[in-house]
Amino acid sequence: MTMRLANIIQLGIKELRGLSRDSMMLFLIVYAFSVSIYTASRALPETLNHAAIAIVDEDQSPVSSRVVTAFYPPYFSAPRLISQSEMDRRMDAGADTFALDIPPDFQRDLLAGRSPTIQLNIDATRMTQAFTGGGYIQAILLGEISEFLNRYRSASNVPVELALRARYNPELSKIWFGAITNVIMSITMLSIILTGAALIREREHGTIEHLLVMPVTPFEILVSKIWSMGLVVLIASSLSLIFVVQGLLSVPINGSMPLFLVGAALDIFAMTALGIFLATRAGSMPQFGMLLILVLIPLQVLSGGVTPRESMPPIIQGIMLAAPNTHFIMLAQSILFRGSGLDVVWPQLIALLAIGAILFWLSIRSFRKFLA
Amino acid sequence: MTSGPPNALPPVARLERVSLAYGKTLALDGVTLDIPSGCMAGLIGPDGVGKSTLLSLLAGARKIQRGHISVLGGDMADAHHRRQTCPQIAYMPQGLGKNLYPTLSVFENVDFFGRLFGLDSVERTERISELLDRTGLAPFSDRPAGKLSGGMKQKLGLCCALIHDPAFLILDEPTTGVDPLSRRQFWELIDSIRRGRSGMSVLVATAYMEEAERFDWLIAMDAGKVLAAGTPADLLATTGTTNLDAAFISLLPEEERKNHVEVVIPPRHLGEHDTVAIEANHLTMRFGSFTAVDDVSFRIARGEIFGFLGSNGCGKTTTMKMLTGLLPASAGDVKLFGHPVDPNDMAVRRRVGYMSQAFSLYSELTVVQNLDLHARLFGMESESIAPRIAEVAQRFSLTDVMDALPDGLPLGIRQRLSLAVAMIHSPELLILDEPTSGVDPVARDQFWQILADLSRNDNVTIFISTHFMNEAERCDRISLMHAGRVLVSDTPGSIIERRKAGTLEDAFISYLQEAIGEPNKTAAVEPEKAQPETSFEASSKSLVGRYEGFSFRRMFAYTQRESLELSRDPIRATLATIGSVLLMFVIGYGINLDVDNLTFAVLDRDDTTVSRDYAHDIAGSRYFTEKPPVTDYRDLDRHMGNGELSMVLEFPPGFARDVARGRAVEIGAWIDGAMPMRGDTISSYLQQIHVEWLTKKARELYGDAATKGTFQVALRYRYNPDVKSLVAMAPAVIPLLLMMIPAMLTVLSIVREKELGSIINFYVTPVTRWEFLLGKQIPYVLLAMLNFFLLAAFAMFVFRVPFTGSFLALTFGAFLYVIVSTGMGLVVSSFMTSQIAAIFGTMLVTLIPSIQYSGLIDPVSSLQGAGAYIGNIYPASYFVTISRGTFSKALGFGDLTDAYLALVIAIPVLLGLGAAFLRKQAV
Secondary structure, three states: OHHHHHHHHHHHHHHHHHHHOOHHHHHHHHHHHOHHHHHHHHHOOOOOOOEOEEEEEOOOOHHHHHHHHOOOOOOEOOOEEOOHHHHHHHHHOOOOOEEEEEOOOHHHHHHOOOOOEEEEEEEOOOHHHHHHHHHHHHHHHHHHHHHHHHOOOOHHHOOEEEEEEEEOOOOOOHHHHHHHHHHHHHHHHHHHHHHHHHHHHHHHHOHHHHHHOOOOOHHHHHHHHHHHHHHHHHHHHHHHHHHHHHHHOOOOOOOOHHHHHHHHHHHHHHHHHHHHHHHHHOOOHHHHHHHHHHHHHHHHHHOOOOOOHHHOOHHHHHHHOOOHHHHHHHHHHHHHHOOOOHHHHHHHHHHHHHHHHHHHHHHHHHHHHHHO | OOOOOOOOOOOOEEEEEEEEEEOOEEEEEEEEEEEOOOOEEEEEOOOOOOHHHHHHHHHOOEOOOEEEEEEOOEEOOOHHHHHHHHHHEEEEOOOOOOOOOOOOEHHHHHHHHHHHOOOOHHHHHHHHHHHHHHHOOHHHOOOEHHHOOHHHHHHHHHHHHHOOOOOEEEEEOOOOOOOHHHHHHHHHHHHHHHHHOOOOEEEEEEOOHHHHOOOOEEEEEEOOEEEEEEOHHHHHHHHOOOOHHHHHHHHOOHHHHOOOOOOOOOOOOOOOOOOEEEEEEEEEEEEOOEEEEEEEEEEEEOOOEEEEEOOOOOOHHHHHHHHHOOOOOOEEEEEEOOEEOOOOOHHHHOOEEEEOOOOOOOOOOOHHHHHHHHHHHOOOOHHHHHHHHHHHHHHOOOHHHOOOOHHHOOHHHHHHHHHHHHHOOOOOEEEEEOOOOOOOHHHHHHHHHHHHHHHHHHOOEEEEEOOOHHHHOOOOEEEEEEOOEEEEEEOHHHHHHHHOOOOHHHHHHHHHHHHHOOOOOOOOOOHHHOOOHHHHHHHHHHHOOOOOOOOHHHHHHHHHHHHHHHHHOHHHHHHHHHHHHHHHHHHHHHOOOOOOOEEEEEEEOOOOHHHHHHHHHHHHOOOEEEOOOOOOHHHHHHHHHOOOOOEEEEEOOOHHHHHHHOOOEEEEEEEEOOOHHHHHHHHHHHHHHHHHHHHHHHHHHHHHHHHOOOOEEEEEEEOOOOOOHHHHHHHHHHHHHHHHHHHHHHHHHHHHHHHHOOOHHHHHOOOOHHHHHHHHHHHHHHHHHHHHHHHHHHHHHHOOOOOOOOHHHHHHHHHHHHHHHHHHHHHHHHHOOOHHHHHHHHHHHHHHHHHHOOOOOOOHHHOOHHHHHHHHHOHHHHHHHHHHHHHHOOOOHHHHHHHHHHHHHHHHHHHHHHHHHOOOOEO
16 A cells, blocks of 8 residues: 555656646646736626617707716716617627617606607627616616706605625626636646646657556556646646735635635546546547537536526536536635635535546546556 | 669769757768769668758758758759759658558558649559559558558558659668568569669668668768768778678777677576466457457566567567556466466566567656656665666666756667666566667667676566567577467577578568468569659659649648548547537527526515515516525525525615605615626616616605606617527627637647658648648638538527528628638647647637637627737637627628628738748758
8 A cells, every 4th residue: 555655656746747847838837827817807897897888869958968978987988979870780780789769859758747768779699788787777867867857866866775785796896706717717727638638648658558567557647647737736726816816816815715725626636537537538639629629618618607507507507517617616606705614615525526536436447448 | 783883973962061950969960971863872870860860951851050952953942942853852751651641541642642743633543553553552552551561651651752753762761660571572662663763863761781781872870970981892891891780880989889899698508498487378469350469379488588570560569568468368368477467466567677669768757767766666665776776777877877868868878778767676577679679789789788698697588579680680589470470489590490591581581471472572563564664754754843833733632631531530520510519509508698596585674565565576577586584694694605595685674664754765685796797687687676666666655746757768679689698699609619629620630740740741742831721721611611500500490599681691701710710720730849739729729718708798898908909809709790790680791891801801811820930841
C-alpha cells in the first residue's frame, strides 16, 4: 500500500514537472483564469443596461415630452425620436428593442378621461430585455403621467408602495454571478482538457506503454493524473477567486471559502475523471475535439449558470442532475452569495462525490480497455 | 548497379557555405559541396548530423538561413525559381509513409500527387497503372496506405514521388526499418527506373553501409560538416580500410574515434542452459480477423542474447508486448523464469527491463530525474537509489549529461539513457525493441559492448530486435519472423550453412522468398517490361508551364483528398452533423428565457382580506407558485438561504387599515439576488402585478372617478407574439453551432498535417498557399452547409419555429457565415503547431464569444467594455441578426444588406490573414 502511494506521488510529480515546462499551456491556464474571466464578467450588462428605445411622438404635447425625457442611461439608451414610418425598419434591423408610439391628441384625450392608449412595441426575440424592460417602461409611464396629472410628484398619491429588496446581491449585479459562472466554466474546460488531451498525447508518444511494463497499475496512473492536474486547476481557481473575482471585480463573498474549495475539489475530481473517460473513447485528437464540443456546450449552457434551472423542462432538469456542474453551481450560489454552511450544502457535496466516484469507476474501466 | 566515376555534366546541386541552426543547435555548419548529376549519390553518417536538414533544403522544403544553394541551375532562395524547379524535384521524407495519407487507398494516394502536379485524368490513369505495375503494388491498389507493410509503404512513397517524372530524386533513409528482402527489391526498382529514365539524378541518405557501398558517389557527414566525398572506392582507398563501416569510423575526428572499441563477445559457457528465462508456447495474437502473431514458440536460456529479425509489421513488437504482459495473448502462454506472465504480477515486472522502439522517456524530465523516477517506480529502497544511479551513470557514460534534458542529446546518448533506465533496477531479463535504429556505428558498437558485458558477466538474458545484419551475427541465436510466423530459429552460423548462402542477409532473403512463395526473382520488378522512356520524356515536356498562377485542379486535389479522409472517418463527420442537431435540441429545448415556476411565500403580519387578496393576485399569475407562509425572519432566512424560496412578500401590521385610510404603506418584497437574471425578472413581474392591483383597488375605493386621467399601454410583442423562448433561441443557436464545429474541424485538419508531417507535401509540390487553404476549406464549408440545412429543418419542423422571411436570404447568409467560421479556423491554425493547443485555443476563441458576446442571450447593444467591442466585430453577431431576421421578422435580402456586408468584409480579411501567416517552407 505504501508502495502504491509512493508511485502515485512520484507519477504525479512527473506530471507537474511536465506541465511546468509547457509554457504555452501555462499561458493558456493563466489567461483562462484571469483575462478571460475579467472580460466576460465586465461585458455582462447590469440588470437592464442601455436598452435601445425609440419614441414616435405624434402628440408633441407637454406630457409626451415629459415621457421622452424620462428615459435615460444607464437603464435605457437616450431615446431616439423617430417617425412612424421608420419604426418598422429600425426594429427589423434590430436597432431598437423597444419602440413607444404616443398617439396624436394623447394629452387631450387623457385630460378628457377618454383613456387613450400608448402602444409599446417590444422585440420579443430579445427575451431577456423584453420582460424586464417592458415592466420598467410601464412603471415609468405610470409615474410620469400621474405626476403630470397631479402637477407634482408625491408618494402619498399612490397609497401602497412596493419596496423591492434583493437579498445577497442588493443591486442584482450580474458581474457577481457572471464571474463565478465563468470561473466554473474555466474549471470545467481545463480539467477535461488537461487530463484528456494529455492522455491522448501520451499514447501518441508511447510513454503510457512504457509505464505499463513497470510495476505500476492503471489505477495508480489514473489517480496520479487526477491529483496532479486537479491540484493545478484548484490552485488556479482559488487564486482567480481571490485576486480576480474578489480583488479586481470586487465581488463580495459572503460564505466560507474553505467550504467552497472542498466543493471545487470534488467538482474537479469528477471533471478530470470525465476528461480521462472522453480521451479513452476518442480514437484521435480530432474526434476528441468534437466530443469536447458536444460535452462542453450543454455543461456550460444547461447547468443553471446561464439561465435558471427551474425554468428548464423537467426532463432536462433531470438529465442535468447527472452533470457535476449543476450541483457545483447550486453549491457556489449557496455558499458564496447566500453564505450558507455545511448544513445547507451537504446534499450537493454528496452528489458531487457520488458523480465523481461513478465517473472515476467508468474511466478506470474504460482506461483498462483502452490500454489493451 | 553501375559504378565508376560520375560523368562530366554540371552538378545537379551546388551548396556554398550553407549553415542552419535550430535555436541554439547548429545542424549544418558551413557546408560547401557539389552533387554530381546523372548518378546515384549517397549521404552517409549517423542520425542527427544534418543529413535530413541538408536534403530538405535541397528539396526546397526548408528555408535557407545562411549560404547559397542552387539546384538544377537556379537559386533555391528565389521563390520564382522554386516554383519552376519544384516540379522537377521529387522528395521522399524520412519515416515510413510520413507523407502518405493512411486512410486513403494506394491508388488515391498516387492520384492525389498526380493532381497536385497538374496531370489530367488520362495521364494520371495511365501513369499510375504503369507505376503500380512496376512496383508490384497493383494488386493492392484499393488497400488503405496505413495498412501496408513498411516495404510497401516505401514503394508507394516512391510511386508518389515519381508520378511527375522528376529530374532529381531525393530519398531520405528510404529503407530504414524495412526488411532485407523489401530493401533489395526497393533498390532493384530504383535501378530499373533509372534505366528507363536516363539522366535522372538520385540523392539518398542511408544508415546502412552495405547499401552505400553500391552507390556511385558518397558524401560522409558528421556534426553538420562534410567529412569526405568521393566514390566508395576512393573512400576505402584514402582511409586504407576494407569496408565502409570502418572507413567511416576512421574519417571521424580523433576524439570521437577514440571512443570506439571493437566489440568482443566471449563465447557462452555451456552448462548454464539448465535455467530457462523465457518460454513461449504456441503464442498467438489476433486483432479481429487479422492474426498478428501465429503460433510462435521458443525457449531462451538465462544469459543468452537472442535476436529477433523481420520487417515492420511482421509481429515482432506484438510478440515482445506479449512477453512483457502488455498485451494478453489470444492463445498460447508465456513463462518468465518459470512463472506464467500475469499482467497484475508486479513481482515479475521488477525482474524485467523493457526498452520500446520509439524513445519513450519523459522529455520534460532531466536525465537524472528520469533515472530517479524509474528507480522509485520499481520500488528500490531510497537509500540505495543514489549509489545505483551513480553506478549506472558511470557504466553508460552519462555522468556529464545528468542535468540535461533528453531532447537536446544526440540519439546515441539517448539510446544509452533508455537502456540505463531499463537497467536501473538490475533486471535479470532485458527486452529491447530495435534499440539501435538510427544510431551511428561508433555508438552502436559501444552499445553492443555493454550488452555483451551484461550477458556474459552478469548473466542477464537479452531479447533484442534489430534490422542490422552485423548485429544479428553477434547474437547467440536468432529468429526470423515474417507475417506473424517464425521462419527459422538457430545460431547465425547454422542458418547460413543450412541455406548454403554467403552471408546472413542472403540466407534471410532466401527464407523470406520461400515464405512468400516467390522464386529467386520477384515478379514485382521486371525492368524489361518498363514502358519505353519516350512516354516519360514526351509528357515531361508538356508539364512545363503548368505551374503558373492559380490552379483549380491543384485546389480540388486538396478538396478531394480532404473529403475522402472525412468520409473514411465517419465518426468525425457524424459527430459534426448529428452531434450538432443533438446540441441544438438540448440547448433550444433546455434554455428557457421565459422564467416561470418561481417559488414565493408570504410573511403576513396583517392577515386581512386585503393582504390575502394581494397575495392571491400574485399566486394567480402564471409566473409564481405559492409555498406555505413563513412565520418570522429566521424562517425566511432559512428558506431563502437554501434556495427553496425565490421571493417572500412581507405585509406590515395594519396594512388593510392604512390602505383604507389612504395612509402611505409599504409592502416588502424580498428577492433572491443570488442569480441576478432571475431576480430581475421577479422584480419586473412584481411591479406589473402591483400596478394592476393598484388600479383595481383604486376603482374599488374611489369608484369610476378614479379612472379619470388613466391611460392604457398596449403591449405588442413583435416577431414572437406568444413570447416563446424557443422562437427566440433556436435561430440564435444556429450561429453558435455553425461557428464552433466548422472552426474546430478546419483547425484540426491543418494542425494535424503539421503535427503528423504530411504538411511536407505542401512545401515541396507546386501547390500555392491559396490553393492549399481554399482546397482544405471547401469540404468543411460544404459539410457546414449540410449542417446548416439540418439545423434549419430541425428548427422549423421539430421545434416548429415559424419561418416568416426569405429562406434564400438565410441560406445566402449561412453560406457567407460558414466561409467566415472555417476562415477563422484557418487563421487559428496558422499560429498552432500542436493539436492540444489548437483544441484549447479554438475553444477560447469560439465558445466564449459566441455564447456571451453575440446576442444569444443579451443583445450586443447592451454589452459593456471589451465585450461590447468584441460583440461588434464578432461575425456570429451578424449571423444572429440574419437568422432571427429571416426566421421571425419576415426579412429578405434587401433588409439585411448591412449584415451581409459585415460578413463579406470578414472573408477576405480572415483568408488573407490565414494565407499571410501560413509558411510555404519549414523554418
